[in-house]
Amino acid sequence: MALMRATSPHARSGDDSAKVMLQVAAASIPGVLALVIYFGIGVLINIALCTVTALACEAAVMKLRGRPVGFYLRDYSALVTALLLGIALPPYCAWWLPMIGSAIAIVLAKHLYGGMGYNPFNPAMVGYVVLLISFPVDMTRWVGPAEVIQGAPSIGEAFALVFGNFSVDGFTRATPLEIVRLNESVLLSRLYELEPVLNKGTIAGLGWETASIGFLVGGLFLLYRRIITWHAPVAMLVALTLMSLLFYDSGSSLSEGSPALHLFSGATMLGAFFIITDPVSGATSNKGRLIFGAGVGLLTYVIRAWGAYPDAVAFAVLLMNFAAPTIDNYTLPRTYGHKRARHATDVEEQ
Amino acid sequence: MASPGYGEITRNGLWNNNPALVQLLGLCPLLAVTGSVVNAIGLGLATTGVLACSNLAVSLVRHQMPDTVRLPVSVMIIATFVTCVELLMKAFTYELYLVLGIFIPLIVTNCAILGRADAFASKNPVLPSLVDGFMMGAGFTAVLIVIGAVREILGQGTLFADMDLLLGPMAKDWAIPVLGGNYPGFLVAVLPPGAFLVAGLLIAAKNAIDAGIERRRSQQIKVVPGTKRVRVTGKIT
Numbered sequence: 001m002a003l004m005r006a007t008s009p010h011a012r013s014g015d016d017s018a019k020v021m022l023q024v025a026a027a028s029i030p031g032v033l034a035l036v037i038y039f040g041i042g043v044l045i046n047i048a049l050c051t052v053t054a055l056a057c058e059a060a061v062m063k064l065r066g067r068p069v070g071f072y073l074r075d076y077s078a079l080v081t082a083l084l085l086g087i088a089l090p091p092y093c094a095w096w097l098p099m100i101g102s103a104i105a106i107v108l109a110k111h112l113y114g115g116m117g118y119n120p121f122n123p124a125m126v127g128y129v130v131l132l133i134s135f136p137v138d139m140t141r142w143v144g145p146a147e148v149i150q151g152a153p154s155i156g157e158a159f160a161l162v163f164g165n166f167s168v169d170g171f172t173r174a175t176p177l178e179i180v181r182l183n184e185s186v187l188l189s190r191l192y193e194l195e196p197v198l199n200k201g202t203i204a205g206l207g208w209e210t211a212s213i214g215f216l217v218g219g220l221f222l223l224y225r226r227i228i229t230w231h232a233p234v235a236m237l238v239a240l241t242l243m244s245l246l247f248y249d250s251g252s253s254l255s256e257g258s259p260a261l262h263l264f265s266g267a268t269m270l271g272a273f274f275i276i277t278d279p280v281s282g283a284t285s286n287k288g289r290l291i292f293g294a295g296v297g298l299l300t301y302v303i304r305a306w307g308a309y310p311d312a313v314a315f316a317v318l319l320m321n322f323a324a325p326t327i328d329n330y331t332l333p334r335t336y337g338h339k340r341a342r343h344a345t346d347v348e349e350q
Numbered sequence: 351m352a353s354p355g356y357g358e359i360t361r362n363g364l365w366n367n368n369p370a371l372v373q374l375l376g377l378c379p380l381l382a383v384t385g386s387v388v389n390a391i392g393l394g395l396a397t398t399g400v401l402a403c404s405n406l407a408v409s410l411v412r413h414q415m416p417d418t419v420r421l422p423v424s425v426m427i428i429a430t431f432v433t434c435v436e437l438l439m440k441a442f443t444y445e446l447y448l449v450l451g452i453f454i455p456l457i458v459t460n461c462a463i464l465g466r467a468d469a470f471a472s473k474n475p476v477l478p479s480l481v482d483g484f485m486m487g488a489g490f491t492a493v494l495i496v497i498g499a500v501r502e503i504l505g506q507g508t509l510f511a512d513m514d515l516l517l518g519p520m521a522k523d524w525a526i527p528v529l530g531g532n533y534p535g536f537l538v539a540v541l542p543p544g545a546f547l548v549a550g551l552l553i554a555a556k557n558a559i560d561a562g563i564e565r566r567r568s569q570q571i572k573v574v575p576g577t578k579r580v581r582v583t584g585k586i587t
C-alpha cells in the first residue's frame with residue numbers, strides 16, 4: 001500500500017506500512033490498559049489468541065500464494081487486525097471464538113479479496129460480525145467491571161473460563177448500552193442510581209468511560225503523528241452526538257440514552273479512531289471521509305437504538321464499507337487545471 | 351445443426367457448463383434453500399424433473415414454434431410442469447413442500463430452465479434434449495447437495511437430518527451428528543452469507559481443478575526433444 005497523499009507535492013514522511021501499523025498498535029495501549037484494569041486479563045488472553053491465529057493464518061496464506069512470508073508478516077497489518085478484534089471480543093470468551101474470528105478476518109476478509117490494500121471490508125469487523133451473528137449468546141456475555149462484581153476473575157479462573165468448561169455467567173453484567181436500551185420502566189436518572197455499573201462511573205459507565213478515553217487519547221496520538229486525518233472520526237462523533245441529542249428526550253424511561261453515554265460507552269471511540277480510519281476500506285478523499293464518518297455515526301445510532309444487538313459500530317462500519325466506492329466516485333477532488341471536479345465514472349471527453 | 355454427442359452433453363451438464371458453477375443460473379434457489387441436504391435434494395429433484403420434461407416438450411414442438419412467440423411458449427410449458435411438480439410435492443412430501451415454500455413455484459423463474467429450453471431444446475432433436483435437461487438438472491442438483499451438506503455440517507453439525515421429509519419414515523434415523531452432540535452451531539453457515547461463501551468457494555475450487563488439468567496438459571505438450579543450438583560465431587568446419 002502506497003502511503004503517498006493524492007495531490008502534489010509528494011513529500012514522503014519516511015513511514016512505511018510497518019511503522020504505521022506499529023504506531024497504531026502503540027496508540028491502542030492506553031485503551032487496552034484501561035480495559036485490563038477494569039475487566040481483567042481476559043482482554044490480553046483474547047488479544048494473544050487473536051494474534052497467534054492471525055499471524056499463523058497470514059503465514060499459511062502467504063505460503064499458499066507463493067509470496068515471501070517473512071516480508072508480509074513484518075508489515076504488521078495482521079497484528080493490527082488481530083489487536084482490534086481481540087479488543088472487540090468479550091473478555092473470557094471461549095478460546096475458539098478469537099481463533100475462528102481472526103482466521104475468518106485474515107483468510108476470508110483479507111486474502112480472498114487480494115490481501116493487504118485490496119480488502120473492501122475491514123477484516124477485524126468482518127471477523128467480529130461473523131462471530132456475533134453465529135454465536136450471539138457467547139458474544140454478548142461481557143463481564144462486569146471488577147469493582148462491580150467484587151473482583152475480576154483470577155488468573156487461574158481466567159484460564160478455566162477460556163479453556164475449560166467453567167461458565168462465565170457468574171461474572172457477566174449487562175453493559176451500559178444494554179441497560180439503557182432494555183430499560184422501559186424507570187427514568188434515566190433513577191436507572192443511573194439503581195445500576196452499579198452506571199452509578200460507580202462518572203458519565204457513561206464504570207470501566208467503559210475510562211477505556212473510551214484511553215482510545216480517544218490513542219486516537220489523538222495518531223492524529224498528532226498524522227497517521228490518520230480528523231475528518232472521519234470527527235464526522236462520526238458529531239453525527240452520533242446529534243442523533244443522540246435528537247432522541248435523548250431529556251431522560252424519560254423510553255430515552256435511548258444521553259450523548260455522553262453514546263460517545264463514551266461501547267465501541268464508539270475505538271471505532272472512530274482505530275477502525276473507520278482504515279485507509280483501505282474507508283473513503284479516500286477528505287470530503288469522502290467526512291461523509292463516510294457521518295454515515296457510520298448515523299448508522300451506529302440507528303442500530304443501537306432500534307436494532308437487536310448490544311452495540312452497532314461493527315455493522316455500521318461494514319455497511320459504510322459497502323458505500324465507500326460510491327462515496328469515492330462522487331467526492332473526487334478537483335484536479336489542478338480543471339474547472340470542476342469529475343466523477344470517477346465520467347467518460348473522458350476527447 | 352448437428353446435435354452434440356451424449357458424452358459431450360453429459361460432460362457439459364455435470365462439469366464444463368454446470369448451470370450452478372459456470373453459468374451461475376438459478377442462484378436464487380441455490381442460495382436460499384441449501385441450508386440442509388434434504389432441502390437441497392428436494393429442490394434439486396424438482397428442478398431436474400421440470401428441466402427434463404420442459405426440454406422434452408419444447409423440443410417436440412420446436413418446428414411448430416414461430417420465433418416471435420418462442421419465449422412465451424417456453425415459459426408456458428415450463429410453468430405447466432412446475433405446477434405439476436408443485437401438486438405432486440403437495441401430495442407426497444407435504445412437510446418438505448411447506449419447508450421449501452415459495453421456492454417450488456419459483457422454479458418457473460429459474461433461468462437455468464428457460465436457458466436450456468431456448469439454447470438447446472428449441473434447436474435439437476427430442477432425445478438429446480431430454481438427456482441435456484436431465485444432465486443439467488443432475489449437475490445443478492449435485493452442486494445443491496454439496497452446498498447443502500457443507501452448510502448443514504458447519505451450521506448444525508449434522509448430515510442428512512430430517513431426511514424423512516423426503517423419503518418417509520424409513521429415513522427417520524439417518525441424521526449423523528458429524529461434529530458431536532454438543533456442537534454449538536456455526537450460525538453464519540445457515541444464514542444467507544454462508545450460502546454465498548460456500549458457493550463462491552465451490553466455484554473457486556472448480557476453477558482451480560480446471561486450471562490444474564490445463565497445466566498438466568500443457569506440460570505434456572511442451573516437452574520437445576532435440577532442441578538445436580544455433581551457432582552464430584566462429585567457423586563452421
